[in-house]
Amino acid sequence: DGGITQSPKYLFRKEGQNVTLSCEQNLNHDAMYWYRQDPGQGLRLIYYSQIVNDFQKGDIAEGYSVSREKKESFPLTVTSAQKNPTAFYLCASSPTENSPLHFGNGTRLTVT
Amino acid sequence: AQSVTQLGSHVSVSEGALVLLRCNYSSSVPPYLFWYVQYPNQGLQLLLKYTSAATLVKGINGFEAEFKKSETSFHLTKPSAHMSDAAEYFCAVSDNFGNEKLTFGTGTRLTIIP
Numbered sequence: 001d002g003g004i005t006q007s008p009k010y011l012f013r014k015e016g017q018n019v020t021l022s023c024e025q026n027l028n029h030d031a032m033y034w035y036r037q038d039p040g041q042g043l044r045l046i047y048y049s050q051i052v053n054d055f056q057k058g059d060i061a062e063g064y065s066v067s068r069e070k071k072e073s074f075p076l077t078v079t080s081a082q083k084n085p086t087a088f089y090l091c092a093s094s095p096t097e098n099s100p101l102h103f104g105n106g107t108r109l110t111v112t
Numbered sequence: 113a114q115s116v117t118q119l120g121s122h123v124s125v126s127e128g129a130l131v132l133l134r135c136n137y138s139s140s141v142p143p144y145l146f147w148y149v150q151y152p153n154q155g156l157q158l159l160l161k162y163t164s165a166a167t168l169v170k171g172i173n174g175f176e177a178e179f180k181k182s183e184t185s186f187h188l189t190k191p192s193a194h195m196s197d198a199a200e201y202f203c204a205v206s207d208n209f210g211n212e213k214l215t216f217g218t219g220t221r222l223t224i225i226p
Contacts, residue, residue, distance in 0.1 A: 004155070033211060040121065042202060042216030043156075058212065090155050097210045100146065103155025 002027045004104035006091050011109045013085075021076045021107045023091035031097045032074035036060060037088040037106075046089075049074055050097050078109065085111045114139040116205045118217035126225045131175075131190040133220045135203035138184065145186040146204040146214070147177055156202060162186060173197070198224045 004025045013019045025032065031050045035043040045058030049068040063082025068074055074093075078085045088108050092101040119134040137143055144163050148156040160171025167179040173196075177188045188201060203217040 006155075009153075031211065040218060042116075042204075042218050044216075045212065045214075048212050056212070092155070092211075094211055097212065099211075100158045100161060101148075101156070101211055101214075103157070105154045108153075 004091055004093055004102060006089075006104035006107050008107060009105070011107055013109070013111050015111055016080045017111075018077055018079050019085075019109065019111075021078065021089055021091075021109070023074045023076065023104060025072050025074075025091075025093045025102075025104075027093055027095075027102060028071070029093035029095050029102070030071070031094045031099075032068065033092040033094075033101065034058075034064070034066065034074070034076045035090040035092065037090055043090065046076065078111075085109060114143060114205045114207045114213075114215050116203050116215055116217040118201075118203050118220050120220055121218065122221045122223065124223040124225055125193045127195055128192050131188070131193045131197065131222065133188040133201050133203075133222065135177075135186045135188065135217060136184055137186060137203075137205045139205060139207050141207045144206045144208070145177075145179060146206075147171065147175070147186075147188050148202045148204060148216075149173075150200045150202065150219075152199075159188070159201070193222075193224050195224050195226065198222055 007022045033048040034046040047066040049055035065077045091104045115138045147159040206213045
């Protein structure tokens with residue numbers, strides 16, 4: 001079955017450490033996205049990529065970095081510069097930038 | 113710039129009763145509107161979308177929403193609630209059809225009372 005796989009489901013890190021969240025899709029979608037979800041808030045866009053080897057900052061990119069070396073992979077690194085990294089992170093993809101989003105099941109990151 | 117407001121962060125309805133989740137939007141241009149559903153510890157799933165065709169949009173799982181320009185609303189309804197409808201629902205708006213412009217509401221958690 002095609003879909004988006006995010007791993008791991010739960011991730012724990014100490015403050016000051018960088019951590020990379022994995023996102024893989026086998027839907028052959030061109031566009032991929034990273035969102036952050038906090039309790040009582042809507043989803044906020046961190047980064048997006050419409051094509052391999054290209055990506056753009058979203059609304060809250062500070063403290064995060066991404067890469068898009070392969071069409072199916074869009075990993076997100078949460079750096080030590082991110083002041084409040086504890087959150088639920090959702091990866092999504094779409095066939096084009098104008099198609100509805102398909103979401104992975106998320107990674108819950110806890111930084112202490 | 114667009115924005116979306118979901119009235120009521122928590123809504124409880126009895127099984128078999130009408131479900132009504134409210135969404136009001138602000139947009140300087142004709143909007144594209146979406147409803148997504150999120151089950152616990154999962155990603156979001158598209159319920160339905162409005163893209164300037166019919167004002168009454170039917171989605172999956174028996175849900176529908178009506179676009180009312182005069183009220184700037186896009187409320188989600190279902191005639192008869194089922195226990196499996198318990199989830200969080202997000203309304204989203206975009207002023208074009210690009211996902212990078214999508215603005216999500218803060219969500220409404222729906223509880224179904226047996």
